[in-house]
Amino acid sequence: MEIKSSNRTLFPCFFLLIIATNMAMRGEGLKFNKKTGEFKIVQVADMHYADGRSTGCLDVFPNQEATCSDLNTTDFLYRVFRAENPDLVVFTGDNIFGFDATDPAKSMNMAFAPAMALKLPWAAILGNHDQESSLSREGVMRHIVTMPHTLSRLNPDGSEIDGYGNYNIEISGPEGSPFINKSVLNLYFLDSGDYSTVPSITGYGWIKPSQQVWFQKTSSQLQKMYKSAPHAQKESAPGLVYFHIPLPEYSSFDSSNFTGVRQEGISSASINSGFFATMVEAGDVKAVFTGHDHLNDFCGKLTGIELCYAGGFGYHAYGKAGWSRRTRVVSALLEKTTDGQWGGVKSVKTWKRLDDQYLSTIDSQVLWSKGPTGRRKKSPSPTPP
Numbered sequence: 001m002e003i004k005s006s007n008r009t010l011f012p013c014f015f016l017l018i019i020a021t022n023m024a025m026r027g028e029g030l031k032f033n034k035k036t037g038e039f040k041i042v043q044v045a046d047m048h049y050a051d052g053r054s055t056g057c058l059d060v061f062p063n064q065e066a067t068c069s070d071l072n073t074t075d076f077l078y079r080v081f082r083a084e085n086p087d088l089v090v091f092t093g094d095n096i097f098g099f100d101a102t103d104p105a106k107s108m109n110m111a112f113a114p115a116m117a118l119k120l121p122w123a124a125i126l127g128n129h130d131q132e133s134s135l136s137r138e139g140v141m142r143h144i145v146t147m148p149h150t151l152s153r154l155n156p157d158g159s160e161i162d163g164y165g166n167y168n169i170e171i172s173g174p175e176g177s178p179f180i181n182k183s184v185l186n187l188y189f190l191d192s193g194d195y196s197t198v199p200s201i202t203g204y205g206w207i208k209p210s211q212q213v214w215f216q217k218t219s220s221q222l223q224k225m226y227k228s229a230p231h232a233q234k235e236s237a238p239g240l241v242y243f244h245i246p247l248p249e250y251s252s253f254d255s256s257n258f259t260g261v262r263q264e265g266i267s268s269a270s271i272n273s274g275f276f277a278t279m280v281e282a283g284d285v286k287a288v289f290t291g292h293d294h295l296n297d298f299c300g301k302l303t304g305i306e307l308c309y310a311g312g313f314g315y316h317a318y319g320k321a322g323w324s325r326r327t328r329v330v331s332a333l334l335e336k337t338t339d340g341q342w343g344g345v346k347s348v349k350t351w352k353r354l355d356d357q358y359l360s361t362i363d364s365q366v367l368w369s370k371g372p373t374g375r376r377k378k379s380p381s382p383t384p385p
């Protein structure tokens with residue numbers, strides 16, 4: 001093909017456009033809903049899936065044991081997916097309970113089946129039990145990334161990083177809106193590890209410096225793009241962070257300042273690797289979502305970031321008879337600009353769904369909302385002493 005000189009000068013622009021478009025596609029083109037301006041995420045924590053029908057339930061009433069198995073976990077997935085019709089499902093680890101999984105790949109295929117059958121985009125990260133069968137953590141994550149409809153990725157390209165399953169997903173504005181090529185909601189997924197590998201430190205794993213560097217870099221690039229033309233924004237797009245093991249900062253609350261319940265201790269790592277401070281400094285993170293402690297389901301706000309649990313989902317996971325298995329839903333809503341188009345994110349709300357007869361909705365709350373001037377609302381500052 002002959003290239004005219006006028007076309008040749010367009011070439012560099014073309015490449016830039018391709019690069020920019022590729023960057024905006026991290027999430028395979030997930031978009032806000034054009035009609036409702038909403039993007040909805042269902043978080044499934046701690047399914048503890050094993051062999052399916054032959055795997056029994058923990059912590060149900062004695063008269064429920066005979067009829068209860070992993071298939072009850074599957075039923076709950078179908079019920080909540082049909083009720084909420086989410087735009088994305090996030091499985092936050094201990095998706096399978098390795099110790100009891102005869103074939104971990106099969107267990108994963110069964111555990112994630114409802115999301116795949118309903119063709120829902122889904123993302124998964126690892127907990128501390130996923131690798132306890134015949135697949136390593138790397139093996140588990142490598143299996144996950146090949147499954148239908150998943151947006152999960154192994155790790156960022158070209159950077160040395162600890163763990164498996166550190167990645168981000170960008171959600172763009174609706175079709176036909178000025179924000180179609182911009183990520184207006186940023187999701188970060190990290191591998192919080194399993195157990196300490198440092199002999200002098202006991203207990204659970206933590207988010208390592210290499211992962212925090214990747215997070216910082218990604219957050220800063222996303223913020224830069226959001227604040228650049230076209231449609232340069234003043235504020236950052238809100239960020240939501242998902243991983244398995246709660247941070248030590250989850251211990252900052254009591255019932256006077258959280259929504260939900262705390263019925264067991266906070267099982268974080270025994271040292272603080274500083275990820276909370278890293279997120280505060282990054283400035284875009286509005287909420288963090290973990291699992292791991294099945295009997296805690298609260299959200300509490302510390303230094304502008306909501307720290308949330310989902311509460312346990314799976315029936316082969318420990319729980320509490322009479323206290324329903326549950327899931328956390330997050331809904332982000334766009335604002336309308338003065339010319340009637342969809343703009344950036346206006347608010348992020350959450351609620352939980354219980355696996356009871358009514359699929360009850362509880363603890364609805366606003367996690368974050370944009371102030372009227374585009375700035376985050378200031379909480380009243382205490383009078384100085």
Ligand SMILES: *[C@@H]1O[C@H](CO)[C@@H](O)[C@H](O)[C@H]1NC(C)=O
Nearest residue numbers: 060064067068069071072075
């Ligand atoms: C598990 O599912 C069976 C079959 O649908 C049902 O009869 C039973 O009540 C469920 N058990 C629990 C604990 O939800």
Ligand SMILES: *[C@@H]1O[C@H](CO)[C@@H](O)[C@H](O)[C@H]1NC(C)=O
Nearest residue numbers: 017021177178179180181230
């Ligand atoms: C979005 O990108 C596409 C493809 O690069 C372009 O054709 C379109 O004009 C862009 N839309 C907006 C609103 O920026």
Ligand SMILES: *[C@@H]1O[C@H](CO)[C@@H](O)[C@H](O)[C@H]1NC(C)=O
Nearest residue numbers: 252253254256257300301302
């Ligand atoms: C929650 O309230 C308790 C006192 O009841 C206080 O010690 C704690 O610092 C508060 N936490 C936050 C994050 O405000």
